[in-house]
Each structure stands twice: as structure tokens, then as C-alpha cells.
Amino acid sequence: MIRILTIPLLLFSLFIFGQDPSSLLSEANSLYEQKEFEKSGIAYEKALSITTGSASDYYNAACSWALAGNTEKGLSFLNLAAVNGWSNLDHVKRDSYLYSLHGENEWTDILEKIQSNKDLIEKDYNKPLQQQLEQIYVKDQMLRQLYREAEDKFGRDSPEMNYFWELISKQDKQNEADVEKIINEFGWVGKSEVGGKANMTLWLVIQHAPLEKQELYLPRLQASVKAGESSGSHLALLEDRILMRNDKPQIYGSQVITNPETGNQEVYDLFEPDFVDERRASVGLAPLRDYPKRFGITWDIEQKEK
Numbered sequence: 001m002i003r004i005l006t007i008p009l010l011l012f013s014l015f016i017f018g019q020d021p022s023s024l025l026s027e028a029n030s031l032y033e034q035k036e037f038e039k040s041g042i043a044y045e046k047a048l049s050i051t052t053g054s055a056s057d058y059y060n061a062a063c064s065w066a067l068a069g070n071t072e073k074g075l076s077f078l079n080l081a082a083v084n085g086w087s088n089l090d091h092v093k094r095d096s097y098l099y100s101l102h103g104e105n106e107w108t109d110i111l112e113k114i115q116s117n118k119d120l121i122e123k124d125y126n127k128p129l130q131q132q133l134e135q136i137y138v139k140d141q142m143l144r145q146l147y148r149e150a151e152d153k154f155g156r157d158s159p160e161m162n163y164f165w166e167l168i169s170k171q172d173k174q175n176e177a178d179v180e181k182i183i184n185e186f187g188w189v190g191k192s193e194v195g196g197k198a199n200m201t202l203w204l205v206i207q208h209a210p211l212e213k214q215e216l217y218l219p220r221l222q223a224s225v226k227a228g229e230s231s232g233s234h235l236a237l238l239e240d241r242i243l244m245r246n247d248k249p250q251i252y253g254s255q256v257i258t259n260p261e262t263g264n265q266e267v268y269d270l271f272e273p274d275f276v277d278e279r280r281a282s283v284g285l286a287p288l289r290d291y292p293k294r295f296g297i298t299w300d301i302e303q304k305e306k
Contacts, residue, residue: 021047021050021051024047025043025057027043028040028043028044028047028057028060028061028064029060032060037064037065040064041064041065041068041070041073044057044058044064044077048061048077048080052084053084054084055082055084055085055086056081056086058078058080058081058084058086059077059078059081061080062074062076062077062080062081062098062101063095063097063098065077066097066098066100066101067097067100069100071101071104074100074101075101075106075107075110078092078098079106079109079110079113082110082117083113085117086114087120087121088114088118089111089114089115089118092111092114093111122195125193125195126186126189129182129186129193129194129198130194130198132178133182133199134197134198134201136175136178136179136201136205137197137198139174139175140171140172140175140201140204140205140208143164143168143171144168172208172209175205176205176209178205179201179202179206182202183217183220187220188202188217188220188221188223188229190228190229192229199224199229200234203221203231203234206221207234207237207238207241211245214241214245218238218239218242221238232282232283232284233283233284235283236251236254236283237252239251239252240252244269249268249269250269250270252276252279252283252285253267253270253280253291254291255267255268256268256297265295266297267292267299274301274302274303274304275303275304276288276301276303277303278304278305287303
């Protein structure tokens with residue numbers, strides 16, 4: 001049986017008075033990204049006490065509490081994620097953030113709810129095509145997931161790494177041929193037809209394709225995004241890459257390059273950089289300040305609004 005959390009009315013009124021749910025959720029998301037899990041759990045709990053969040057909000061709250069060592073709250077919020085439509089069963093099962101919940105009696109009940117959500121969403125999917133695209137996704141990502149480990153072991157300019165990239169290039173060409181056949185037969189299939197992961201595979205393979213193929217299929221992705229069938233953030237990344245390859249400033253700040261003189265990584269030339277966060281928000285991307293940190297880049301351009 002799922003244990004539902006309750007909060008005494010007096011305490012509830014004290015901590016929510018005058019607080020904006022959206023700002024609380026933003027704070028919770030920021031704390032979650034910083035791995036301040038107990039603090040993010042508290043912030044999610046406050047926000048979700050006064051507003052209905054997305055399934056992802058409840059899921060992140062569950063992860064926060066599980067990692068903070070509060071199994072009861074972790075299960076409760078994971079149940080709420082399921083109630084609010086969470087359907088990514090595979091992710092839940094393999095998410096290391098939730099490992100502490102696996103042995104609890106409620107775990108199986110929650111998985112059954114998520115399975116029901118998944119079955120409902122996928123009842124009209126083209127299952128063979130979904131499976132084919134998800135297999136291509138694995139082929140695209142498998143070697144790339146080993147890139148950092150291989151570079152640390154052999155060195156960036158080593159013969160081993162040259163061979164590594166030859167293997168990736170060979171696989172990319174095969175993936176490209178397979179995806180082109182799919183697009184020519186079925187079009188740029190959307191999330192409602194094959195699911196998010198399979199739909200993302202089309203973008204991922206084209207993102208790794210030669211420039212002429214990116215430009216050829218860009219209108220297909222644009223139309224799919226306009227129809228609500230593909231992610232605006234995927235379109236943004238493809239547009240940035242095409243602009244960069246044409247020696248034009250990017251729009252969303254997604255492309256990072258290595259400076260040939262210093263060897264340091266830097267954000268590629270950006271159109272009106274003091275408005276980039278506004279543009280990123282319009283396609284569902286987080287502010288740029290955190291993204292370059294992954295590459296050791298400090299981003300400190302003050303943002304404005306038009």
C-alpha cells in the first residue's frame with residue numbers, strides 16, 4: 001500500500017504564504033542539479049503542496065528524497081509521478097538514484113502503474129518501427145558513451161583514438177542510410193507514432209550526418225516541431241550546428257569548439273549573446289550559464305530581455 005504524505009494545515013500555511021510555486025520549482029530544479037538532494041526534496045515538497053507539477057517534477061522529488069535517505073517520501077513522490085502520467089518504465093528500473101527503493105513492497109505497485117501508463121501511450125504505436133529506431137539509437141550512442149574513457153586511456157591524438165573515430169564514422173554512415181530509408185518511407189515520424197526515444201533517434205543520426213544531409217532534413221524536423229511531434233531543443237541544436245558549419249554565429253549556444261591556438265574549449269561564436277537565455281527558454285533549454293561548465297568554460301555574460 002502506498003503511504004501518502006500529509007502536512008499539518010498550520011505548517012502548510014506558514015511555509016507557502018507569499019511564495020510563488022514556479023519560483024519554488026525553479027529553486028528545487030537548481031538544487032537538484034547541484035546535487036543538494038535533501039534541500040531539493042524540501043523545495044519540491046513545498047512547491048508541489050500548492051500546485052500540480054509535471055510527472056517529471058514528482059519524479060525528481062522522488063529521486064531527491066531517495067538520495068537523501070528518506071525512503072517513505074521517495075516512494076510517495078514516485079507514486080505521485082506515476083499518478084501524474086510518468087511512463088518511462090525502463091528509466092525507472094535502471095535509475096541508480098532510485099536503487100534504495102527497489103526492496104520496498106510499494107515498489108512493485110508503482111511499477112505496475114507506470115507500466116499501465118506506458119501501455120496506454122503506446123497502444124497505437126508502430127511497434128516494429130519503434131523497435132528499429134531504438135536499435136539505431138543504441139548503435140549511435142554505444143561507442144560515443146566510451147569516448148571519454150578511451151581518450152583518457154589512449155590520448156586524444158593516439159592511433160587508438162583515430163581508429164576509434166573510424167569505427168564511429170563507419171557506424172554513422174550505416175545509421176544515416178537506415179534513417180534515410182525510414183524518413184523516405186514514413187516521413188519524420190513523431191512522438192505519437194513511435195515514442196520519444198525513437199523519434200529522437202532521427203534527430204540524433206542527422207545531427208551526426210554531413211552538412212548537406214542536415215540541411216536537407218532540417219525542414220522535416222521544423223515541421224515536426226511545429227506539429228508538436230518533436231522537441232524544440234533538438235531543432236535548436238541542429239540549427240546551431242548547421243550555422244556553425246556554414247561559418248555563421250549560432251543562436252542557442254549549444255556548440256562548443258576547441259581553440260586551435262590555446263587548446264582550450266570555448267562556446268562557438270554566438271549571435272547577440274546577451275539575449276541567448278531568452279532564446280533558449282523559448283525552445284525548452286536551460287540558461288546557458290551551466291552548460292559550458294561541463295567543458296570547463298566560464299560563462300559570465302549578463303543577460304537581458306527584449
